[in-house]
Amino acid sequence: MKKTxxxxxxxxxxxxxxxxxxxxxIVIVVVFMxxxxxTFLKYRIYQSFMSTVPVPLILGLGLTLVVxxxxxxxxxxxxxxxxxxxxxALYKITGQTWIPLIAALAGGAVAGFVNGLLVAVVGIPSxxxxxxxxxxxxxxxxxLSGGLAWNIRDIRxxxxxxxxxxxxxxxxxxxxxxxxxxxxxxxxILNRHRFGEHILFIGDNAEVARVTGVNVRGTKIMLxxxxxxxxxxxxxxxxxxxxxxxxxxxxxxxxxxMAAVFIGGTSIFGGxxxxxxxxxxxFIVGSLxxxxxxxxxxxxxxxxxxxxxxxxxxxxxxxxxxxxxxxEIRFLQFAFKKRSQGESS
Amino acid sequence: MxxxxxxxxxxxxxxxxxxxxxxxxxxxxxxxxxEVVGLIGDNGAGKxxxxxxxxxxxxxxxxxxxxxxxxxxxxxxxxxxxxxxxxETVFQESSLGEKQPLWRNFFIGRQVTKPLGFINIRKEKxxxxxxxxxxxxxxxxxxxxxxxxxxxxxxxxxxxxxxxAMYFDADLIILDEPxxxxxxxxxxxxxxxxxxxxxxxxxxxxxxxxxxHVYQVADRFVIIDRGTIVADFLKSEISLExxxxxxxxxxxxxxxxxx
Numbered sequence: 001m002k003k004t005x006x007x008x009x010x011x012x013x014x015x016x017x018x019x020x021x022x023x024x025x026i027v028i029v030v031v032f033m034x035x036x037x038x039t040f041l042k043y044r045i046y047q048s049f050m051s052t053v054p055v056p057l058i059l060g061l062g063l064t065l066v067v068x069x070x071x072x073x074x075x076x077x078x079x080x081x082x083x084x085x086x087x088x089a090l091y092k093i094t095g096q097t098w099i100p101l102i103a104a105l106a107g108g109a110v111a112g113f114v115n116g117l118l119v120a121v122v123g124i125p126s127x128x129x130x131x132x133x134x135x136x137x138x139x140x141x142x143x144l145s146g147g148l149a150w151n152i153r154d155i156r157x158x159x160x161x162x163x164x165x166x167x168x169x170x171x172x173x174x175x176x177x178x179x180x181x182x183x184x185x186x187x188x189i190l191n192r193h194r195f196g197e198h199i200l201f202i203g204d205n206a207e208v209a210r211v212t213g214v215n216v217r218g219t220k221i222m223l224x225x226x227x228x229x230x231x232x233x234x235x236x237x238x239x240x241x242x243x244x245x246x247x248x249x250x251x252x253x254x255x256x257x258m259a260a261v262f263i264g265g266t267s268i269f270g271g272x273x274x275x276x277x278x279x280x281x282x283f284i285v286g287s288l289x290x291x292x293x294x295x296x297x298x299x300x301x302x303x304x305x306x307x308x309x310x311x312x313x314x315x316x317x318x319x320x321x322x323x324x325x326x327x328e329i330r331f332l333q334f335a336f337k338k339r340s341q342g343e344s345s
Numbered sequence: 346m347x348x349x350x351x352x353x354x355x356x357x358x359x360x361x362x363x364x365x366x367x368x369x370x371x372x373x374x375x376x377x378x379x380e381v382v383g384l385i386g387d388n389g390a391g392k393x394x395x396x397x398x399x400x401x402x403x404x405x406x407x408x409x410x411x412x413x414x415x416x417x418x419x420x421x422x423x424x425x426x427x428x429x430x431x432x433e434t435v436f437q438e439s440s441l442g443e444k445q446p447l448w449r450n451f452f453i454g455r456q457v458t459k460p461l462g463f464i465n466i467r468k469e470k471x472x473x474x475x476x477x478x479x480x481x482x483x484x485x486x487x488x489x490x491x492x493x494x495x496x497x498x499x500x501x502x503x504x505x506x507x508x509x510a511m512y513f514d515a516d517l518i519i520l521d522e523p524x525x526x527x528x529x530x531x532x533x534x535x536x537x538x539x540x541x542x543x544x545x546x547x548x549x550x551x552x553x554x555x556x557x558h559v560y561q562v563a564d565r566f567v568i569i570d571r572g573t574i575v576a577d578f579l580k581s582e583i584s585l586e587x588x589x590x591x592x593x594x595x596x597x598x599x600x601x602x603x604x
Contacts, residue, residue, distance in 0.1 A: 188463070192463050192464055192466065193461075193462055193463050193464065194456050194458060194462045194463075194464060195462065197449060197453060197456065197464060198453075200442070200444075200445060200449075201442045201445065201449075201453050204442040204443055204444050204445055205442055205443065208440055208441065208442050209442075209453070209454075210402075210424070211400070211402065211424060211434065211436060211440055212424075212440060212453045212454040213424045213425045213428055213453075213454030213455065214453065214454050271442065271443070271444040271445070272444055
C-alpha cells in the first residue's frame, strides 16, 4: 500500500461533513416544493429564512462548541434579552450606534465569563450554573428595563442597520452573511485550531486532556465567554432587525437552538461536534414551521413535526455513528468501492 | 546513547498526604539513566501517587525530587514542565481521547502549529505515521492515522501512548499499570513496546501489581506497601518464584488476608 493510503485520507462522499443531514434538508425542501409549490418555488420564502434563521444559527454555532466540550449552556436566551437591552438602551440614551454594539458584545461576554467561572473554577455542573444564570440575567434585564419594550425605530435609518440586517441588493439579508462568516471561522477553530482540539479532548475525556497538558479550566472559561459574546452578537442582530427591544425576546430560542444542534449531529456525549451539521440543522428547524403552514396543515402541527424530525435525525446519527462511518453502511458502499478494497485485510 | 547524569529521577524522603490520609510516608527512590525499574505494590500502596508527583499532576507535601540530578522546584513543576523535561507517562486508564483520530492523540497539548495557533494537520499526520511505523513498529490491520482510538485493542492503545512518549524524546517513560485488563497476547505487545524503550537508551518505570509481567522487562524491582518502600532487588538477585513468594508472604503477613 502506498503511503498516502496509509495516511487514510477520506475519499468520495465520506469527505463531506454532515452529509446525511444535508440530504435530509434537501428532502424536506423538495417535499415542501411539492406540497406547497406556491410558497416554496418562490424566492421570497428563502429570503425570509435567511433573515430569521441567523439568530438561532449563531447561537447554535456557539452551542455546538459548548456541547462538543461535554458542557451545556441554558443561559443564552437571557443574554439575548440582556445584550439586546444594553444595545437598545444605550442607543436611546446616547444616540450612538457602534458603542452600544461593543457594550452588548461585552455584556454577553461577561455573562459567559461568569458561566465559565462557575463551571470551571467553582465546579458547578454547567446545566445548573447556566440555569441559574438564565434566571439571573433575564431577571436583571426586566429590572433594568422596567419590564417594558423599548422602541428604537430610528435605528432603521442608520448605517449599522443596513450593514448587519439590511437587504443586500434589495434581496439578500445581510445577517445570513454574518452568520455564515461566523460559521466558517468557527469551523476552522473547531477542526483546525488548537483551541478546538482542546475542546474536543475535554469533551471526550477531561482527565485525558488534563494529563496531556491541556489547560482545562482556561479553555472552558474561554469557551463560555465566546458563547456569551456570540449570544450578545445574535441579540444585536435581533434587536436591529426588529428595531425594538422587548424583555422576552430570547424566549423560545433555547429549545429550537438545541434542536438544531442535535438534528445537525453533534453528540450530547461530547468529544465531537459538527459546525456544518448545526448550520443545516438550523435551517431545517427554521424551514419546518413555514413549510408546514404553507402546506396547509396549520400551525398546530409545527411542534409535533419538529419533534418528529429531531427524534428521527438523532436516531439516524446514532445508527450511522456507532463506530461506523458512511462507508460502512451497506446501501452506500457503492460510493466507497476504492476505499473498501484498499482497506480489506 | 550516553547520558551525562546518573539518575534520571530520584526521590528523597518524599511525603504526600491527602487530608488525614498519608499516601506516601518518606519515599527514597531512584531510576538510572537506562534502567527499567519495576515498581510493584498492591492496590492503594501509593504507586499512582508517586507517578502523579513525578509527572507534575500534583506536588508532594514535603521531600525532594531530582530530575537528571537537578533538584525540582515544585512551585513551578506541572504536566507541561514535566513534558519539557522529557518525562512522559502512559497512564493506567488510557491517556488517549477515545473519539479522536490517532494523529490528534499524538500531539494533543503540544500541537505542530502554523501562525495563530492553527494546527499543521499534514505535518502532524506525517509525523504520526512515522511514529507508528518506525518508532514502535505498529502493525494493526486496517488502522491508519485517521482511525479513532476506540477502534484499537487495549495493547495497541498502550503502544500508541508509548510511541507518543518516545517521539517526544523522553528520557524517562512511566508506564502506570499498562497491562491491566489485557489478554495475554495484548500483554506481550505491551512488553515488546517496553523493550523498545530500553533498547533506545531511555529509562522506564514500569508500575504493576502483576509480577510475572514486570519480571519479564525490568532490571530492578522496588516494592512499595502502604506508602513505604519495603524492598529493592536486582533482577540477578531474585527469581520470579522468589519474588512471587516474597510478595505473597508480604501481603498475607501484613494485611492478614490474601486475595
